Amino acid sequence: MGNPDGARKKKRRKRSGGEAAASFDRDVFPILLAAVAPATGPNQRASSAATAARLLRRLLPRSPPPPPLSPLPGPLVALLPLLLTSSSHSVAALSCEVMGAAALQSMEAGEALASDGGIASGLARALGSGSQRVAEAACNAVMDLSASSIGREHLSGSPVLPRLLYLFSQVESISGAVGGGSTGCQARVSEPSKCLNLIIDTVVLMVNSCKVDKLHNLQQELVRKVMHLLYEVWSKVRLLQSSADCSNGKDQLQSRPYEISEAIFRLSMDLAYPAHLEPDEVRKSFFGQTESDFEKFALMYWENSPYLYRKKQSGLEGDAVFTALHNAFDLRTPDAIIESFIQDLVSCPAIASDELNINSFLDEVHDSLGAAVKYRQDVRVVRTPDQTSTGSGIEEHFFDDGTVFPDATAFVEKCKGAIRNGFSIALRGMEFRSEKVAAIASALADLFGQPSVGANIYFSPPRSQGLARHYDDHCVLVWQLLGRKKWKIWPNTKSILPRLYEPFHSLDGLVDDRGGRVEVLREGDIMYVPRGHVHEACTDIDEGESEVNASANYSLHLTLAIEVELPFEWEGFTHIALHCWLEEQKLVGSSGSVESRMEEQAPLFALLLHVAIRLLSDKDPTLRKTCMVAAKLPSSSKSVRSSHRSIFDEILDNIDRNCGFEDALRSVELAVKERNDEPFQWMCWLRHLPQQQQQHGRSSRIGFCDVLGPLEELLDMFSSDRERASADFADFKSRFCRRAMYDDACSEFEALLVLYRAGRTRYAKGMLALHGKHGG
Incomplete structure (x- = not known):
């Protein structure tokens, strides 16, 4: 017979959860x-x-x-x-x-x-x-x-x-x-x-x-x-x-x-950094002390022709911006110069131009943030020793593409050896590596009304050429910090300015070796090179010239790149104006009338007009130029502000006359037929503009990052009566061009710039912190 006490003990050990909780x-x-x-x-x-x-x-x-x-x-x-x-x-x-x-x-x-x-x-x-x-x-x-x-x-x-x-x-x-x-x-x-x-x-x-x-x-x-x-x-x-x-x-x-x-x-990302400059401080250092100096530059030279601001050597010590930047580098010897900007580097991965959510960026690079520098992405060590039959040299690179440098000390020593062998060092992203450069770049971005300004540093030995002859898809301000460098610049023979990230064209036929403008930049000088202008530079020291400073025969210069992104070209401003006008129509539209039917179709007409404006930018040089309506200009720059309104009026007139229904519709038909919306990915940035949720009980939002659906709907709407659709589109386009409000577009343009600036500033602060700059 079993033990009843033992059985009771076993039962107690098997109490239910409810009994245990009660206990x-x-x-x-x-x-x-x-x-x-x-x-x-x-x-x-x-x-x-x-x-x-x-x-x-x-x-x-x-x-x-x-x-x-x-x-x-x-x-x-x-x-x-x-x-x-x-x-x-x-x-x-x-x-x-x-x-x-x-x-x-x-x-x-x-x-x-x-x-x-x-x-x-x-x-x-x-x-x-x-x-x-x-x-x-x-x-x-x-x-x-x-x-x-x-x-x-x-x-x-x-x-x-x-x-x-x-x-x-x-x-x-x-x-x-x-x-x-x-x-x-x-x-x-x-x-x-x-x-x-x-x-x-x-x-x-x-x-x-x-x-x-x-x-x-x-x-x-x-x-x-x-x-x-x-x-x-x-x-x-x-x-x-x-x-x-x-x-x-x-x-x-x-x-x-x-x-x-x-x-x-x-x-x-949200720390306040003490190294801050006002746009006016940078304006004076780059363009001259008087407000009219910058106004002259903006109206006569910007995106038009090179400009040289030659500094008086005796006045450099009084230029606080130049002095601060000059003192950021150890200029005693070539080796010291290299160490002062190559030491303790980490890679600066690119952030998408229209990415405003820093969390998305962090998700994308979370397992590579803070990695060692990567060749070509962060740094180039290059020389152009020989000239070809066309006059354009072939670049030689000291490192292979994609090389990563986990051993920082060994990397610095190799760079020193490269300089002794006639190579130049080009380090990109200086605005992410130096607080002083970051302050200058940020103030310049404010001055020109752009999201950001990039900065590269170039160090070259005597009698050498680093980069081969080329043109850039962005405007450049070159600031000579040490030594001197000879530049040769050719006029831009094309009326359409190159756009960021577009494929580069061959230089054949673009330059004449017997022509070109030659300038020698000395310490403190600043030169502006517009995008699209072919140029090359080399160190130019005459034989027998004696220098006291051991580094003076070397050249150190900083380039500040004003990269004009699509939303901040005049084309972008026009897209914003169209968007603002369309949103206003949604608010005032009334239901049940013929006019109401037109208003319901307005988002699709607007989508087609966005496409037509994009096509027009391939022919109209003005649409590709920089829109500076958000620039922090001196209070006296009335003529620059007045020119903004005149430019917008000219653009609207050109759209009314030359934006064609058939060309735009053909590009839509091709995309829908091939199920390929890649030609319309440029629209993605429009998603950052506010849209009304509903119109007459139905959604009127356009998903600008996935436009195939709306494009199909657009074709369906026009297929039954193409002639009528063309007339309706012409009427829609004409009403926009007559009624678009410049001030409304300015407000939305400035709001978008604030969003872009916030994202770029957070990125810059994060990268500065990874270079040991902690904002205090």
């Missing part, structure tokens, strides 16, 4: 509640804490028996905010461990705990308790609760993140922090180092999980201190990467280098 409510909850209630004396507090700690340990998973309570009962969850802030370090730490265990056992339980505001606040207080044991347990709990994207999102937007940053900011030295991978070589990791590594891992995870707009609310001085510390950690991890790779233990730093670099990038 918790009856036996455990009162004791835990007493542990967090105010006590009358130290002995009572100690006794209650010890009992509570024993009970919490019983809730933790043990092997082989499973945890007795899963998920955590509601009463325990309700007590957790108090338990986490208990004055007993054991109670607080064990509460963190219980939560972590529950989260690891059930993702749903972890998400529920992470979304509880009281628990998040309790975790934040636990992080700041002052106890290493509690802080470590709280960090582990944060990591466990962040196993899912939902958990990470909730915690990163809670008080946990600022408390974590504060906890990390109190670290006096990161000498105990070690990089993942190679750090497993150490025999053991000290307890303080283990805790520091855990804090760093948790900070990186939370920062990279936080929405960008939430990071903006963090206290700036706190962010700066954390960035400095993270940069030290990142530098150490990158250095350790070059050593032998060893096993990565659980107590080592788990964050990958690209995860740390992303955290640095994210924290930097």
Whole structure:
């Protein structure tokens, strides 16, 4: 006969979840509640804490028996905010461990705990308790609760993140922090180092999980201190990467280098940087002290012909902008110059021209952010030693395409050797690598009313030519910083300016070697080269000329590229004007009439007119020129502002006369027939303009990044009576050209520029931070 007592014991061990929860409510909850209630004396507090700690340990998973309570009962969850802030370090730490265990056992339980505001606040207080044991347990709990994207999102937007940053900011030295991978070589990791590594891992995870707009609310001085510390950690991890790779233990730093670099990038994006210049300061340095100097340049030379502003050598010291830039480089020797702009570089991956959401960029490059520089993408080391029969030399490159330089020291030494062999160094993206250059580029972008200005630095040895003869698809301002360089520039023989990213044409027939304008730039001189103008440059030092400075026979110059993107050409302004006028028609349209029918078809007529305007830009030079209606011009530049209105009026007149229905419709028919909307991808930027959601009860939005559907609808609408459609289109076009409001378009143009500038500025700040420039 069996043992009845044993059977009862087995049954008790197999109690249902409901019975276990009831037992918790009856036996455990009162004791835990007493542990967090105010006590009358130290002995009572100690006794209650010890009992509570024993009970919490019983809730933790043990092997082989499973945890007795899963998920955590509601009463325990309700007590957790108090338990986490208990004055007993054991109670607080064990509460963190219980939560972590529950989260690891059930993702749903972890998400529920992470979304509880009281628990998040309790975790934040636990992080700041002052106890290493509690802080470590709280960090582990944060990591466990962040196993899912939902958990990470909730915690990163809670008080946990600022408390974590504060906890990390109190670290006096990161000498105990070690990089993942190679750090497993150490025999053991000290307890303080283990805790520091855990804090760093948790900070990186939370920062990279936080929405960008939430990071903006963090206290700036706190962010700066954390960035400095993270940069030290990142530098150490990158250095350790070059050593032998060893096993990565659980107590080592788990964050990958690209995860740390992303955290640095994210924290930097909304910091205020002290290196700031007003557009007027840069205008005076580049074009002359009087306001009329820039007005003359804008009306006579811009996108028309080269311009040289020769500085007086005696006045260079009084030019604060030039002096600041000049002092940014160590000009004592050629080797020192190279080290001053090549040292500690990281790659600057391109951001799509119409990408305004920095989160999309980070998603795209998250595993390569902060990588070593890449040849051609970031740097070129090139020379043009010989002239061909046509007068245009063939470039020789010191490195192969796509070469990556993980060993920074070796890269610098190779560049020094290349210079001694007649090669020039061209480094792009200086506005992402130098605060002083970034300030100049930003002020120039404001002055010309453009989203951004790129900056490259060129260093050439004596009697050499770097880049071969070429033309650019952007306008360039060349600033000679050291030595001198001889330039030869040929007139642009084509009336249509080259557009960004369009294929380059052969130079055959574009230049006559016997012609061309020759200028020698000396230190401080600035020369403007419009897009489309063929040019070449070489160092030009006469034999027998003596120089005191060992570097003076070398040339160092900065180029500032004003890249005019499609939305900010006059064509783009015209598309914006059409969009604004169409939105106004939607607001005033009335239902039920013939006029209403026309208004319902207006979005498709507008789509076709967008296509026709694009086709017209291949013939009308004005549409490809820069629209500067948002430029921060001097107050006296009335003639420049007046010219903007005149240009717009001329464009509207040209559209009314020359935008054809048939040409536009044929291009639409071809795209629909071939199921190919690639020729219309230029429209994507129009998605950034606001559109009305509904028109007469139906959607009137156009998806400018996926236009095949609307194009098919357009063809269907016109197929029944093409002659009538052509007449209706002509009427629509004529009404737009008569009624388009310049001021409305200006407002929307400026709003779009603000969006573009915000995205580019965040990118620039992130890249500056990865080059050790932390904004303070």
